[in-house]
Amino acid sequence: xxxxxxxxxxxxxxxxxxGASRKPGTVGAVVARNLFQAGFDGPVMPVNPTERAVxxxxxxxxxxxxxxxxxxxxxCTAPDTVAATIDALGxxxxxxxxxxxKGMSADQIQTMLETAKPYLMRVLGPNSLGAMVPGRGxxxxxxxxxxxxxxxxxxxxxxxxxxxxxxxxTSRGIGFSHLVSLxxxxxxxxxxxxxxxxxxxxxxxxxxxxxxxxxxxxxMSAARSASRQKPVIVIKAGRSDExxxxxxxxxxxxxxxxxxxxxxxxxxxxxxxxDLAELFxxxxxxxxxxxxTGDRLAILTNGGGMGVMATDKLIQAGGRLxxxxxxxxxxxxxxxxxxxxxxPFRNPLRIGADATPKRYAEAxxxxxxxxxxxxxxxxxxxxxxxxxxxxxxxxxxxxxANKARRHPVLTSWIGDQSAxxxxxxFAEARIPTYSGPSDAVRAFMHLVRYRRSQQLLMETPPSVxxxxxxxxxxxxxxxxxxxxxxxxxxxEYEAKRVLAAYGIPVVDTRIAQTPAEAxxxxxxxxxxxxxxxxxxxxxxxxxxxxxxxxxxSPEQVWEEAEAMLARVAELAPEAKIEGFTVxxxxxxxxxxxxxxxxxxxxxxxxxxxxxxxGIGVEVVEDYALALPPLNMKLAxxxxxxxxxxxQLQGYRSRAAVDLDAVALTLNKVSQLVVDFxxxxxxxxxxxLADADGVTAxxxxxxxxxxxxxxxxxxxxxxYPKALEDRITIKDGRQFQVRPILPxxxxxxxxxxxxxxxxxxxxxxxxxxxxxxxxxxxxxxxIDYDRxxxxxxxxxxxxxxxxxxxxxxxITADPDNRRAExxxxxxxxxxxxGLGYIxxxxxxxxxxxxxxxxxxxxxxxxxxxxxxxxxxxxxxxxENLDExxxxxxxIELGGGLAA
Numbered sequence: 001x002x003x004x005x006x007x008x009x010x011x012x013x014x015x016x017x018x019g020a021s022r023k024p025g026t027v028g029a030v031v032a033r034n035l036f037q038a039g040f041d042g043p044v045m046p047v048n049p050t051e052r053a054v055x056x057x058x059x060x061x062x063x064x065x066x067x068x069x070x071x072x073x074x075x076c077t078a079p080d081t082v083a084a085t086i087d088a089l090g091x092x093x094x095x096x097x098x099x100x101x102k103g104m105s106a107d108q109i110q111t112m113l114e115t116a117k118p119y120l121m122r123v124l125g126p127n128s129l130g131a132m133v134p135g136r137g138x139x140x141x142x143x144x145x146x147x148x149x150x151x152x153x154x155x156x157x158x159x160x161x162x163x164x165x166x167x168x169x170t171s172r173g174i175g176f177s178h179l180v181s182l183x184x185x186x187x188x189x190x191x192x193x194x195x196x197x198x199x200x201x202x203x204x205x206x207x208x209x210x211x212x213x214x215x216x217x218x219x220m221s222a223a224r225s226a227s228r229q230k231p232v233i234v235i236k237a238g239r240s241d242e243x244x245x246x247x248x249x250x251x252x253x254x255x256x257x258x259x260x261x262x263x264x265x266x267x268x269x270x271x272x273x274x275d276l277a278e279l280f281x282x283x284x285x286x287x288x289x290x291x292x293t294g295d296r297l298a299i300l301t302n303g304g305g306m307g308v309m310a311t312d313k314l315i316q317a318g319g320r321l322x323x324x325x326x327x328x329x330x331x332x333x334x335x336x337x338x339x340x341x342x343x344p345f346r347n348p349l350r351i352g353a354d355a356t357p358k359r360y361a362e363a364x365x366x367x368x369x370x371x372x373x374x375x376x377x378x379x380x381x382x383x384x385x386x387x388x389x390x391x392x393x394x395x396x397x398x399x400x401a402n403k404a405r406r407h408p409v410l411t412s413w414i415g416d417q418s419a420x421x422x423x424x425x426f427a428e429a430r431i432p433t434y435s436g437p438s439d440a441v442r443a444f445m446h447l448v449r450y451r452r453s454q455q456l457l458m459e460t461p462p463s464v465x466x467x468x469x470x471x472x473x474x475x476x477x478x479x480x481x482x483x484x485x486x487x488x489x490x491x492e493y494e495a496k497r498v499l500a501a502y503g504i505p506v507v508d509t510r511i512a513q514t515p516a517e518a519x520x521x522x523x524x525x526x527x528x529x530x531x532x533x534x535x536x537x538x539x540x541x542x543x544x545x546x547x548x549x550x551x552x553s554p555e556q557v558w559e560e561a562e563a564m565l566a567r568v569a570e571l572a573p574e575a576k577i578e579g580f581t582v583x584x585x586x587x588x589x590x591x592x593x594x595x596x597x598x599x600x601x602x603x604x605x606x607x608x609x610x611x612x613x614g615i616g617v618e619v620v621e622d623y624a625l626a627l628p629p630l631n632m633k634l635a636x637x638x639x640x641x642x643x644x645x646x647q648l649q650g651y652r653s654r655a656a657v658d659l660d661a662v663a664l665t666l667n668k669v670s671q672l673v674v675d676f677x678x679x680x681x682x683x684x685x686x687x688l689a690d691a692d693g694v695t696a697x698x699x700x701x702x703x704x705x706x707x708x709x710x711x712x713x714x715x716x717x718x719y720p721k722a723l724e725d726r727i728t729i730k731d732g733r734q735f736q737v738r739p740i741l742p743x744x745x746x747x748x749x750x751x752x753x754x755x756x757x758x759x760x761x762x763x764x765x766x767x768x769x770x771x772x773x774x775x776x777x778x779x780x781x782i783d784y785d786r787x788x789x790x791x792x793x794x795x796x797x798x799x800x801x802x803x804x805x806x807x808x809x810i811t812a813d814p815d816n817r818r819a820e821x822x823x824x825x826x827x828x829x830x831x832x833g834l835g836y837i838x839x840x841x842x843x844x845x846x847x848x849x850x851x852x853x854x855x856x857x858x859x860x861x862x863x864x865x866x867x868x869x870x871x872x873x874x875x876x877x878e879n880l881d882e883x884x885x886x887x888x889x890i891e892l893g894g895g896l897a898a
Contacts, residue, residue, distance in 0.1 A: 002192045005122045008186070015044045015073075016046075016060075020076070022054055031135065035074070035417055038139035045067075051063040069093045074098045090262065095119070095121055096121065098125055100130060100183075106109060123608060123644075130143070134149040141181070142828060148172075151205070152205050152283050156179075156209035164276075165279075177200070189214055190223075191218035205232075207283060209232040213264075217715050217717065219268075234271070246461050250640035260782045263625040267634075277439075285447060286445055296372065296373045296374045300313075300348070300349050302350070310441050322370070325370050328372070332366050334351070335359050336363065351809070368409065369405075376407070376528065382415040393504065395426075397408075411431055412436060472500060474498075479676060479679070491534055492509070502671065504668050506696045508525055512561075518579075522553075527660060591690040594689050605713040609642065624638050632663050635662075636663050678703050735752075735794040739790060745776045748779055749770070751804045759827045806828055809823075809826055812849070816849065822850075860883075877886055877889065
């Protein structure tokens with residue numbers, strides 16, 4: 001259950017307050033005061049069997065005695081009364097409740113939820129401060145401050161944080177569309193509210209204060225969907241391990257490392273900030289719609305020191321100073337005069353403490369014309385020689401004059417009283433303004449980071465660099481045998497078999513039971529040899545002297561094997577020794593040692609790791625995390641977040657590494673983890689990487705019976721391979737039908753290019769020549785947990801290239817009850833039954849997911865589509881609001897959700 005009936009929570013026509021009170025200092029009294037004084041346009045009905053009136057309004061003794069059914073019930077009663085109150089409200093037909101009661105036991109919360117479920121009643125809380133919607137005059141909370149009306153929604157896990165933020169924001173004139181205290185998240189949680197607020201047109205930006213997350217996949221789906229529509233900005237408490245454990249003990253949730261949360265927010269396209277000031281600065285900056293295309297900043301200032309401070313902040317944050325183009329140099333020479341000695345103008349551009357409004361305007365105009373920067377920051381320090389407000393007016397007029405260029409400009413007027421009017425002027429002109437240069441640069445980098453996260457959501461990944469056909473049967477045998485033998489860890493030899501089965505290059509490795517057999521294996525392999533002890537009881541072989549490298553002859557291998565047995569027997573006397581692994585030494589002097597691995601997180605499932613490897617991996621701590629499933633783009637982005645990535649691109653005399661091979665290895669590990677939930681932990685360390693590719697020297701893999709089956713343990717639903725099929729159309733041609741992939745964007749463009757203008761008009765309800773990248777990316781980069789697209793692909797008769805002949809998709813509502821369909825088949829494929837086959841497949845899929853109804857809108861003149869829908873069992877409904885459009889829908893016998 002997600003957004004169902006949340007409109008009754010935030011847009012109620014009537015409210016009942018159960019536990020209303022006149023007793024000062026009680027929750028019931030404060031909530032009553034807030035409800036009656038907020039200006040709510042509807043009846044507020046206090047319920048209390050012992051009070052005659054509350055806030056001058058007559059009370060009702062019970063829920064049953066209420067004159068009308070309330071949309072929303074607000075409950076402030078004792079813990080042992082809550083479930084009965086929910087039942088009474090449910091019987092009346094109430095669809096939403098806020099439970100402010102604290103101190104409820106786990107059993108009482110469970111009983112409350114089970115009581116609400118048959119009535120489809122949504123419950124916020126328990127232990128919630130409440131919900132406020134200032135634009136509707138609703139303050140169903142016991143907050144001490146009445147918030148201003150605005151267009152920013154705030155959802156907080158902590159009641160006290162919410163009241164603190166509301167107080168902080170109100171004193172600064174910041175308003176809200178919604179303020180919601182989640183409390184103990186018995187029912188309504190972050191995922192539900194992200195879905196609801198994303199579709200609310202009164203909400204410009206969504207702010208979250210998070211201590212912990214429950215329902216990982218629901219949160220990821222909701223956050224990815226919401227962040228495509230509007231800025232989602234989060235403060236996540238608990239960056240240190242100690243704070244994370246404190247938050248977990250406070251909320252009863254699982255402790256999750258901060259690095260994992262970083263990976264989660266990055267994958268969701270959410271912007272993470274550190275404190276309240278940064279939270280609202282980010283909301284304000286992103287909300288202006290300033291279009292940022294890169295990280296190059298030009299700085300215009302009348303004070304050199306402030307320009308230097310801004311530069312420091314920019315470089316530390318990962319931004320770049322823009323270079324000034326020759327045309328800009330020429331344009332600046334007029335208002336600023338020539339530089340001493342004919343030197344070029346430099347960024348930051350200092351224009352003097354006596355800079356006039358005209359000088360500011362002309363310099364800013366030149367910088368805004370320069371395509372070599374991605375934004376301009378205008379700084380002004382107070383000066384007795386100039387008029388601060390007049391300069392601000394000149395800057396605002398210059399920005400307005402260049403409005404068509406949409407070149408981003410940020411401002412910072414330094415000072416207190418002298419800057420008040422200037423800041424007010426910028427606010428009225430919707431030009432972002434900040435109190436200090438560091439704040440302004442931080443805001444610029446918010447825009448840069450937000451753009452990068454949106455690009456990652458919408459950028460088409462390159463195709464996988466090679467045909468990748470894993471040998472799942474081999475892996476299944478190895479893993480099943482270990483589990484059957486009750487072994488947690490695969491041997492190194494077994495781990496390498498698993499890697500090889502997934503196309504990851506490994507060195508030639510053989511098993512020997514005795515020193516003599518080890519010598520024989522060395523003779524076969526030839527060259528330098530690495531000898532390692534083989535024991536399921538020894539995970540870290542180096543710790544017990546179980547690794548010797550660089551052996552050059554079979555005799556030396558024999559001798560070292562005997563010495564190794566003696567060392568291991570002394571240091572690990574209880575370990576059962578199966579023998580040795582004898583492996584080829586990879587002689588690659590210019591190779592880098594990397595690590596690729598996976599750990600299982602109890603909340604978010606598998607988490608992939610990439611970084612600098614070798615024996616110092618735990619000391620260096622140069623790594624980046626990501627959630628599977630990956631593609632080449634996501635793998636490359638993960639690699640780019642490590643320090644060693646720069647070296648991999650070529651460093652001094654060392655050639656650049658084959659980065660595609662490294663990214664492909666990450667992809668293969670990701671697919672292995674997706675395919676085999678039995679794998680609980682693994683690492684390849686070191687993974688040697690150079691210009692010739694990669695080779696895994698060592699690997700550890702931990703296995704066990706998974707707590708959740710298949711893909712259910714993943715925070716992001718992976719590619720549903722089970723939906724792949726082959727079909728035959730009327731003329732005998734065969735096609736592969738499979739789920740759509742992000743890499744399919746070129747196929748979508750090709751399909752659109754091969755449609756007639758009339759077919760495109762019928763499909764998109766308007767003339768269309770081509771799809772934008774954003775539109776095509778939105779069609780291909782889907783969340784398989786909420787959407788599905790099936791495509792029919794086959795060879796082009798002329799070129800032999802794989803092309804798309806048809807596509808069908810459904811998009812379900814957040815409740816997974818209704819889904820809208822769309823279908824398109826190549827214009828030259830009409831009459832072959834391909835559209836009918838695709839529609840049947842998507843309807844079968846919808847049934848398997850438990851969807852109850854599929855619907856669509858069809859132009860009345862699209863008779864082919866209407867005839868197909870009738871043949872499939874769709875019912876036609878006339879659209880009175882749009883006479884040219886017909887709605888078709890079909891009821892499905894919902895099965896079990898997959």
